[in-house]
Amino acid sequence: MTQIISAVVEQVLEGRYGxxxxxxxxxxxxxxxxxxxxxxxxxAEYPKKDSAVSVTIIGRSMNHWLVGMACLERKAAKxxxxxx
Numbered sequence: 001m002t003q004i005i006s007a008v009v010e011q012v013l014e015g016r017y018g019x020x021x022x023x024x025x026x027x028x029x030x031x032x033x034x035x036x037x038x039x040x041x042x043x044a045e046y047p048k049k050d051s052a053v054s055v056t057i058i059g060r061s062m063n064h065w066l067v068g069m070a071c072l073e074r075k076a077a078k079x080x081x082x083x084x
Contacts, residue, residue, distance in 0.1 A: 002056055006073060007032050009051045021047055034067035042071040
């Protein structure tokens, strides 16, 4: 199940395993969390609160959706994350 979803960042946090973001989307129920480490986050700078992002959803854990790759929505998101 890989889907590309548009979402809006609610928070950017520093966690035990590095920086991550929490986002929400009207396309999914629940929070979307993703790492801001290279490999997942495809931008040079971290997103800010209310940034529009595109994410590839690869699964779901108990409390949130899991993301394979993410980038800012303003870019050609499907090309950026290698879907096209």
